[in-house]
Amino acid sequence: MKLLLIEDDRATASYVQQGLAELGHACDHAETGLDGLTAALTNRYDAIILDRNLPQLDGLSVLQALRSQGQTTPVLILSALGQVDDRIKGLDAGSDDYLTKPFSFGELMARIAAIVRRGSGAATATTTLQVGDLELDLLARSAKRGARRIELLNKEFQLLEYFMRHAGQVVTRTMLLEAAWDYSFDPGTNVIDVHVSRLRGKLEHGEEPPLLHTVRGAGYQLDAR
Amino acid sequence: MTRVSRPRRRPQAAAFRGALWITLIAVVTTVAALSVQHFQTVRVLKIELKHLLEGEADALVLRYRDGGLGGLANYIDEQTRTQRRDVVYMVSDGAGRRLAGNVLVWPSGLAAEHLAITTVQVRRGGQVQSRRIEAEVRTLGPGTRLLVGHLADSRIALGRRYWMSLALSVLATAVLGLSLGWLVSRRGVRVVRAAADTGDRFLSGHLDERLKVSPRDDEFDRLAEVFNACLDEIERMVRSLRAATDGLAHDLKTPLTRIKARLELAALRGQEVPQQDILSETARDLDALLALVNGLLVLARADATTADSFVALDLAAVAQEAYDLYAPLAEDAGQHLLLQLSPAPARGVSSLLLHATANLIDNAIKYGSPGGQIVVATGIEGAASSLTIGDQGPGIAPDARDRAVQRFSRLDESRSTPGSGLGLSLVATVARVHRGQLVLADNQPGLRAELRLPLSPGRDLRPARAAKEITGETARVIGTEG
Numbered sequence: 001m002k003l004l005l006i007e008d009d010r011a012t013a014s015y016v017q018q019g020l021a022e023l024g025h026a027c028d029h030a031e032t033g034l035d036g037l038t039a040a041l042t043n044r045y046d047a048i049i050l051d052r053n054l055p056q057l058d059g060l061s062v063l064q065a066l067r068s069q070g071q072t073t074p075v076l077i078l079s080a081l082g083q084v085d086d087r088i089k090g091l092d093a094g095s096d097d098y099l100t101k102p103f104s105f106g107e108l109m110a111r112i113a114a115i116v117r118r119g120s121g122a123a124t125a126t127t128t129l130q131v132g133d134l135e136l137d138l139l140a141r142s143a144k145r146g147a148r149r150i151e152l153l154n155k156e157f158q159l160l161e162y163f164m165r166h167a168g169q170v171v172t173r174t175m176l177l178e179a180a181w182d183y184s185f186d187p188g189t190n191v192i193d194v195h196v197s198r199l200r201g202k203l204e205h206g207e208e209p210p211l212l213h214t215v216r217g218a219g220y221q222l223d224a225r
Numbered sequence: 226m227t228r229v230s231r232p233r234r235r236p237q238a239a240a241f242r243g244a245l246w247i248t249l250i251a252v253v254t255t256v257a258a259l260s261v262q263h264f265q266t267v268r269v270l271k272i273e274l275k276h277l278l279e280g281e282a283d284a285l286v287l288r289y290r291d292g293g294l295g296g297l298a299n300y301i302d303e304q305t306r307t308q309r310r311d312v313v314y315m316v317s318d319g320a321g322r323r324l325a326g327n328v329l330v331w332p333s334g335l336a337a338e339h340l341a342i343t344t345v346q347v348r349r350g351g352q353v354q355s356r357r358i359e360a361e362v363r364t365l366g367p368g369t370r371l372l373v374g375h376l377a378d379s380r381i382a383l384g385r386r387y388w389m390s391l392a393l394s395v396l397a398t399a400v401l402g403l404s405l406g407w408l409v410s411r412r413g414v415r416v417v418r419a420a421a422d423t424g425d426r427f428l429s430g431h432l433d434e435r436l437k438v439s440p441r442d443d444e445f446d447r448l449a450e451v452f453n454a455c456l457d458e459i460e461r462m463v464r465s466l467r468a469a470t471d472g473l474a475h476d477l478k479t480p481l482t483r484i485k486a487r488l489e490l491a492a493l494r495g496q497e498v499p500q501q502d503i504l505s506e507t508a509r510d511l512d513a514l515l516a517l518v519n520g521l522l523v524l525a526r527a528d529a530t531t532a533d534s535f536v537a538l539d540l541a542a543v544a545q546e547a548y549d550l551y552a553p554l555a556e557d558a559g560q561h562l563l564l565q566l567s568p569a570p571a572r573g574v575s576s577l578l579l580h581a582t583a584n585l586i587d588n589a590i591k592y593g594s595p596g597g598q599i600v601v602a603t604g605i606e607g608a609a610s611s612l613t614i615g616d617q618g619p620g621i622a623p624d625a626r627d628r629a630v631q632r633f634s635r636l637d638e639s640r641s642t643p644g645s646g647l648g649l650s651l652v653a654t655v656a657r658v659h660r661g662q663l664v665l666a667d668n669q670p671g672l673r674a675e676l677r678l679p680l681s682p683g684r685d686l687r688p689a690r691a692a693k694e695i696t697g698e699t700a701r702v703i704g705t706e707g
Contacts, residue, residue, distance in 0.1 A: 185580045
C-alpha cells in the first residue's frame, strides 16, 4: 500500500512511518496542511492519514478541499479531540474513519486496512456473507456452520456480521465497540472480550476448526485458515 | 485569604437611609390624605352655604314684593336683633345709602348676583366690627339692592384647624416613621452585616461559618438559607478539590514512579532495549494513566451537561441495554444478573445514564458475592423515576457512603485495588446534572444503589430540600459529589 501521512508532530510521524515500513508499506509524509493537500492532489495514494490540528491549513479544511476536488481516496483522521461531536464533524467532512490519540499502531493498521478495503468496493449490498463453512443470512438473520444452525442473540449477530464483513482483517476492540454498540464510552476491554468469547463458543463446536482468532496486542480476526 | 469588606465609617448609614425613606413616604401619604379630606369638606360646606344664602335672599325678595321696603326692613331688624344667626343683611338705594340691615357700607365692587367673599363693617350687639363675609346679592328695584351675607369665621377656623392638624400629623408621622423605620431597617441591615461578616470569616478560612436562620421564616431567612447553601456548595467543592488533588497526585504518581523505576533498572542492567516484561508492564501502567485521564474527561464532560441536551427516555430501556452488555460478564463472574423492569420515564442524556448504569453494574459484579444475585430494577417511586441496582456483597458502611462517591476515593485505604476511583463519582455527577440523586442504602446484605430522576421536568430532586425528607433513615442521599 502507498499511504500519505499528514502530521505535524515529527515523533508521531516517524513512529507511524517506521511501523508501516516494517509491514512493507510505503508512506509519504507532509508536515503542513498545505503540503499535504498538494501531495494528495498530485499523487495517487491508497489511503491518507490526516491529523486534525495542522499548521497553515487544518485537517478538516484539507479534507474538504480534497473532497471538493472529487478525490475519493479513503481518509482516516487522527486527532486528540475524541468527543462524539468531533467524530461526527470529522465523518461529516468526508473522512472514512476517525481515530483518537493516543492510539496503538495495531489499531491504526486495522482501521487503515478496513477503509482501504471499503474504498475498493468490497462491501456491496449482499444478503449472505460467507467465510469458510460459516454462512450468515442477513435477511433471515440466521447463521449456519456447515449443516449446523447457530442460534445468535441480537448483539452476537451484529458482532458476527461485522467480523464477516471484515474477514481476514484484524478487528480491534474499539472497532467492535463502535460497530455493535455505538457507545460514546468505553466499558472496559474486558466486556468486549467476554462477548467475543461467547460468540466464539457458539461458532466453534467440538472438532470444528477455529474461526475467530485472537491477535495479541491488537484484537481479533475472523479467518478460515 | 483576605477580608473583602472594609470597615465602614458610617456603619448605620444604610439603616438611617432606610428609615428616612420610610418616613418620607409616610409624610407624603399623610399630607395627601389630609388635604383631600379638607378640600372635600370645604367644597361640601360651600355648597351648603350657597344654598342657605340663596334661600334666604330669595325669601327676602318675596317678602319685599309682598310687604314693600317697610316689611322687609322690619323683618331684617327682627333677624339682626336676635343675633342668633351669623347672617348679616343690607338693603341700599341707588346711591349706596343704607335703607335697612346691619351692614353699614355697601362693599365696593360687589354687584354680581352670585356668592362672593368680601369685607364689610357690621354692627352686631351695639358694636361695629370689620368682618369677612360670604355674600349673595339681589336687585329689588331700580337702584335698590339686597345683600345677604354669612360670617366666614367658621370657614377661617376650619382652615386654621386644617393647617394645625396637618402640622401635627406630619410631626407624629415623622417621629413614628423614623423610629419604626429605624427598627425595621436595622433588622435588614443586621442580616446584611451578619452575611458580610460570615462571608469574611468564611473567606479567611473558616469553612464551617454559616448564617443563623431565625424561626420567623421570612425573606431574610430565605436569603440566609440561600447564602448558606452557596457556602455549603463552596465548602463541598473546596474539600473535594483538596481530596481530588491528593487522590489524583497519588494515582498519577504511582504508575509514573513504576515506569521510571523500571527504566532506571533497565539502564542499570545495561540493556540497550528493555526486556519484554518491562515493556509490557510499562504499557499496562500507561494504559492505566490514559484510562485515568479519560475518566477525568468523561467526568468533566458529564459535569458540564445542561438540560437543553435532554430527551425523553425510559430508564427501563437504559437498564435493558446495560443488562445486555454486562450479562455475559456477570455470568462469567458466577453471578446472577436479574432484571425487574417497569416503565420509568425521565428526561436526560441516554449515553450518560447508560454509562452511569454500566458503572453501577460493573461495581456490583466487582464487589458482589460469588454466586449471589444482582438485581437491576426500574420503576416509578413517588415523584421519581428510579433505577436500582442491588448486590449481595459486603456493601458500604453508612458512614463511608459519602466518601464512596468522591473523586479518587477508594474505600480500600491502601488504594491497591484496581479502578480509577471515578466510577461512583461519575454516577453521582450524572444524577446531579439530571436534577436527580444517587441514593446508597443497605440491601441487607449488600449495596443498594438507586438512581432517582425527577418524573416531571420542572422538579428538582437534588439534596438541600430532599435531604430533609430522608433524614433518620439509613440511606444517604448523594446528589452532589466530590
